[in-house]
Every structure is written in C-alpha cells, then in structure tokens.
Amino acid sequence: xxxxxxxxxxxxxxxxxxxxxxxxxxxxxxxxxxxxxxxxxxxxxxxxxxxxxxxxxxxxxxxxxxxxxxxxxxxxxxxxxxxxxxxxxxxxxxxxxxxxxxxxxxxxxxxxxxxxxxxxxxxxxxxxxxxxxxxxxxxxxxxxxxxxxxxxxxxxxxxxxxxxxxxxxxxxxxxxxxxxxxxxxxxxxxxxxxxxxxxxxxxxxxxxxxxxxxxxxxxxxxxxxxxxxxxxxxxxxxxxxxxxxxxxxxxxxxxxxxxxxxxxxxxxxxxxxxxxxxxxxxxxxxxxxxxxxxxxxxxxxxxxxxxxxxxxxxxxxxxxxxxx
Amino acid sequence: xxxxxxxxxxxxxxxxxxxxxxxxxxxxxxxxxxxxxxxxxxxxxxxxxxxxxxxxxxxxxxxxxxxxxxxxxxxxxxxxxxxxxxxxxxxxxxxxxxxxxxxxxxxxxxxxxxxxxxxxxxxxxxxxxxxxxxxxxxxxxxxxxxxxxxxxxxxxxxxxxxxxxxxxxxxxxxxxxxxxxxxxxxxxxxxxxxxxxxxxxxxxxxxxx
Numbered sequence: 001x002x003x004x005x006x007x008x009x010x011x012x013x014x015x016x017x018x019x020x021x022x023x024x025x026x027x028x029x030x031x032x033x034x035x036x037x038x039x040x041x042x043x044x045x046x047x048x049x050x051x052x053x054x055x056x057x058x059x060x061x062x063x064x065x066x067x068x069x070x071x072x073x074x075x076x077x078x079x080x081x082x083x084x085x086x087x088x089x090x091x092x093x094x095x096x097x098x099x100x101x102x103x104x105x106x107x108x109x110x111x112x113x114x115x116x117x118x119x120x121x122x123x124x125x126x127x128x129x130x131x132x133x134x135x136x137x138x139x140x141x142x143x144x145x146x147x148x149x150x151x152x153x154x155x156x157x158x159x160x161x162x163x164x165x166x167x168x169x170x171x172x173x174x175x176x177x178x179x180x181x182x183x184x185x186x187x188x189x190x191x192x193x194x195x196x197x198x199x200x201x202x203x204x205x206x207x208x209x210x211x212x213x214x215x216x217x218x219x220x221x222x223x224x225x226x227x228x229x230x231x232x233x234x235x236x237x238x239x240x241x242x243x244x245x246x247x248x249x250x251x252x253x254x255x256x257x258x259x260x261x262x263x264x265x266x267x268x269x270x271x272x273x274x275x276x277x278x279x280x281x282x283x284x285x286x287x288x289x290x291x292x293x294x295x296x297x298x299x300x301x302x303x304x305x306x307x308x309x310x311x312x313x314x315x316x317x318x319x320x321x322x323x324x
Numbered sequence: 325x326x327x328x329x330x331x332x333x334x335x336x337x338x339x340x341x342x343x344x345x346x347x348x349x350x351x352x353x354x355x356x357x358x359x360x361x362x363x364x365x366x367x368x369x370x371x372x373x374x375x376x377x378x379x380x381x382x383x384x385x386x387x388x389x390x391x392x393x394x395x396x397x398x399x400x401x402x403x404x405x406x407x408x409x410x411x412x413x414x415x416x417x418x419x420x421x422x423x424x425x426x427x428x429x430x431x432x433x434x435x436x437x438x439x440x441x442x443x444x445x446x447x448x449x450x451x452x453x454x455x456x457x458x459x460x461x462x463x464x465x466x467x468x469x470x471x472x473x474x475x476x477x478x479x480x481x482x483x484x485x486x487x488x489x490x491x492x493x494x495x496x497x498x499x500x501x502x503x504x505x506x507x508x509x510x511x512x513x514x515x516x517x518x519x520x521x522x523x524x525x526x527x528x529x530x531x532x533x
Contacts, residue, residue: 033420041419048366100508
C-alpha cells in the first residue's frame with residue numbers, strides 16, 4: 001500500500017475547515033474497508049488520510065420523540081444487532097445484516113456504507129482509466145456489463161453498491177452534513193446524484209464535508225418495512241437487484257407503499273409508478289410484476305444486463321409478499 | 325506492503341528465515357522511540373490537526389503488551405506478522421474478501437488486512453497463537469483436528485478465530501448461525517461441511533466443560 005500520512009482531528013469543524021487545494025490530497029476515512037482497498041488497488045493515492053474515528057461521539061443510536069438518530073460512525077454490526085432498529089425499522093435491520101461479512105460489518109460504518117465507491121470492475125481496475133477516473137469513456141457500455149445499470153446510465157453505468165441507502169430512502173431518512181458553509185439536513189434521496197451531474201462522484205459531498213448523522217422519522221402505526229436482496233453467491237455479496245419496501249397493509253391491500261430499488265442504477269431508484277399501481281389493489285404476482293414492468297419501461301439495458309428487469313419483478317414481489 | 329520479503333536460499337527453512345527477520349524488525353521497531361515524535365500538523369481555522377507519518381502505539385496481543393512505532397499505511401496484519409513475529413495470522417487476498425487474516429479486536433472478528441495498525445492503539449487483539457493455554461488447545465482447535473476441519477490448512481487460523489468469536493457469543497449455534505458467522509471466511513479446498521461439524525463438536529464440548 002502506498003504510504004500516506006494520517007490526520008487525527010478532534011472535531012468535525014477541524015475537518016470542514018480543511019482547505020481543499022489539490023485534487024485527492026485528503027481522503028476522509030470512516031471504517032476504512034472501502035478506502036484502504038482503493039488505496040491498495042492504486043485507484044486513489046491520497047497524501048493524507050483523515051481518520052474520522054479520532055473524533056469522539058460519532059457512534060450512537062438514539063431514540064427520540066420524533067424518530068431515531070444514528071451517528072455516521074455507528075458500525076454496521078451494531079446497527080444490525082440493535083433491537084429498536086430490528087423491531088421498528090426491519091428494512092434497515094435486514095439491509096445492515098445483509099452487508100458484506102461479519103468481519104466487515106464490525107469494521108464498516110453506517111455513514112461509510114452510504115458513501116462507498118462503486119464496484120464496477122472497470123472502475124476497480126487500476127489499469128483502466130474510465131470516465132469516473134477522469135478518462136474519456138465508459139468501458140462497460142460496450143464491454144462486460146452483466147452487473148451494470150439498466151437505468152440512469154449514459155455517461156457511466158455503475159450501480160450504487162449501498163444496501164443501507166435503498167432501505168433508508170424507503171424509510172424517509174434524512175442526513176445531516178457538516179460543511180464549511182454550515183450544517184444542513186437533507187433527505188437522503190437528494191444526497192445521490194446521477195453521472196450526468198458529475199460523472200466522477202456518486203453524491204453531493206465535497207472532500208471537506210462530513211456526513212454526520214442519519215435521522216429516521218417515527219414509523220406510523222401499523223407501518224411495516226422490509227429489504228429483499230438478490231445475490232449471485234450463496235454467501236455475502238453486493239446486490240444484483242435489491243428492493244426496499246415500506247407501507248401499511250391490511251387484508252392483502254397496501255394503503256400506502258414506498259418502493260426503492262438497489263442494484264439497477266447509479267443511485268437508489270424510487271419506483272413511484274409501481275407504487276401508484278400497487279396502492280389500493282389486492283396483491284397478486286401479476287399485479288406486482290405488471291407494476292414493476294410499467295415502472296421500468298424507461299430502462300435501457302446493455303448487452304448483458306437485460307435480465308435485471310425481470311429479476312426486479314421477482315425481488316419486488318418477494319419483498320411485497322413478506323409484508324402481507 | 326504485505327508482499328513476502330524475498331527469500332534467500334540458505335540452509336534455513338523459509339519459516340526460520342521469516343521468523344528471524346520478524347524478530348529483527350521487532351527490536352528495530354521498538355528501540356528508536358524518537359521516531360514517535362515524527363509529527364506534523366495540518367493548520368485549520370479551528371485549530372491544528374495532528375498529522376503523523378509515524379506513530380507510537382501500544383496494543384495488547386494475546387494478553388501481552390507491545391509498544392512500537394508504526395507508519396500510517398501499515399496494517400494490523402503487517403504488524404502482527406512482520407513486527408511481532410506472529411505468523412499464524414495469514415495473508416491471503418489482503419483486500420478484505422477471504423478472511424484468512426481474521427483476528428479478534430476487543431473480542432470482535434475483523435479483517436486485519438484492512439485495519440490500520442495506528443487504529444489498534446490501546447486495543448486488545450487475539451490471534452490464533454493466543455487461543456491455547458500452555459499445552460492445552462482451545463476446544464475449537466481440538467475439534468478442528470478431530471473432525472478434519474481443514475485440508476491444506478491455510479484458511480484454518482481465520483476460520484478458528486471466527487468460530488471462537490461465534491461460540492463466545494452463542495455457545496449453541498444452529499447450523500444456519502454457524503454458516504452466517506463463518507460467511508466472511510473462504511476455504512478454497514471447499515471443506516465447509518467438516519468445518520461446520522468441527523464448530524458443532526466444539527460447541528458441544530464447551531457446553532459440557
């Protein structure tokens with residue numbers, strides 16, 4: 001691994017007052033499992049790694065009267081084990097439990113999971129200079145693209161690898177960001193950006209901004225949620241397609257429903273059209289499949305990933321069934 | 325960084341050579357305490373952020389205390405193997421995918437290949453070398469021997485550490501729970517069923533004891 005210096009800030013303000021004068025000079029590190037793998041693979045070569053874990057009190061799960069607050073450095077293992085999360089936000093519990101392996105869940109953090117870089121094999125190959133790394137083309141477009149995006153591609157066909165993101169967006173989560181300009185709280189769904197906004201990045205975070213906290217509103221009465229993840233191996237992997245569903249259901253009918261897919265686009269993908277079709281109707285496999293097809297009409301699969309459209313129908317149906 | 329040092333062909337075995345080298349590196353690393361003051365700082369409007377190109381750390385490995393100087397890019401795996409001479413923890417993929425480097429960090433299994441040594445300051449580490457007490461093997465180690473829980477044996481230290489972590493929390497796991505707890509470890513010989521049998525046997529013995 002190329003050497004770097006390590007900075008140990010004591011407050012978030014110190015991090016946000018760092019001046020970013022040179023590209024990729026500083027990199028912020030939470031759990032480090034993604035960042036260090038990128039440094040080892042020579043995809044990035046930061047001069048300074050800023051260790052966010054040296055800042056005290058960024059790991060917590062607090063229940064309050066209008067919801068739950070989760071510190072960005074809370075480990076995925078702690079999130080997966082928490083009984084409040086398990087009972088009230090099963091989608092988040094299931095998503096956290098499905099991330100990687102026990103070892104990585106002990107190391108990785110909630111905030112880090114939301115900010116991780118894509119798994120595209122062209123991006124992860126140090127020999128390949130794709131658009132995301134400042135090059136001139138997306139090699140997945142006419143290359144090997146079995147795992148790539150069917151929606152929202154264009155300049156770059158990565159899929160966002162986070163499991164927590166679809167679940168949290170379905171749960172209407174917000175995030176608090178500390179930035180040099182001040183602190184803001186935004187819906188998590190507004191955090192992620194498509195390649196056409198900035199092909200080099202997957203979200204709005206600047207190098208000296210810190211995702212500090214995740215806030216999830218209280219669940220409504222009788223509200224249920226789930227996260228269903230399809231992977232290719234028997235054990236841990238990134239999602240090929242995943243579906244986070246939240247809603248209130250009675251007598252086999254959803255009174256309201258929120259659906260977010262993972263693994264299909266460079267950002268978590270909300271299926272508003274499918275929600276409208278499913279809402280108020282008796283759930284059948286046909287209905288869910290038709291709703292998914294309708295919502296994915298605009299999908300433009302590449303040569304090898306057309307199967308994701310049909311897979312999304314099944315994954316969503318499984319998720320919906322588990323809430324009935 | 326975790327690449328094995330070029331070996332010289334002499335009458336030593338590879339293991340002797342590597343162990344000898346590790347010992348030398350240990351004394352070299354522990355002596356020059358002055359290096360620990362290799363500190364710079366990043367100036368910001370909200371105060372200076374300490375910046376290290378070398379750092380003195382203290383950690384407890386298998387109940388023994390060590391104090392040494394490490395560079396920021398050194399992983400815990402590197403320090404264990406190359407500086408503390410504990411070569412039981414294996415370097416396999418070195419990128420957090422296979423589990424060969426699994427150690428317990430304050431009781432929880434982690435991949436030491438993706439864990440920076442600077443972060444291990446003040447932590448308690450348990451490696452495969454820390455499980456046996458004197459001549460008596462840990463029940464998990466004993467069960468792996470009795471149930472043929474390994475073939476080539478290279479992934480075994482990682483599997484044993486993950487199994488110990490599981491049984492410390494849950495002394496009577498179901499097969500499903502065992503599979504989940506060991507899902508971060510790969511065995512390229514494909515010996516999984518024997519490994520799961522070994523964990524079941526160890527669990528039985530530990531409950532009886």
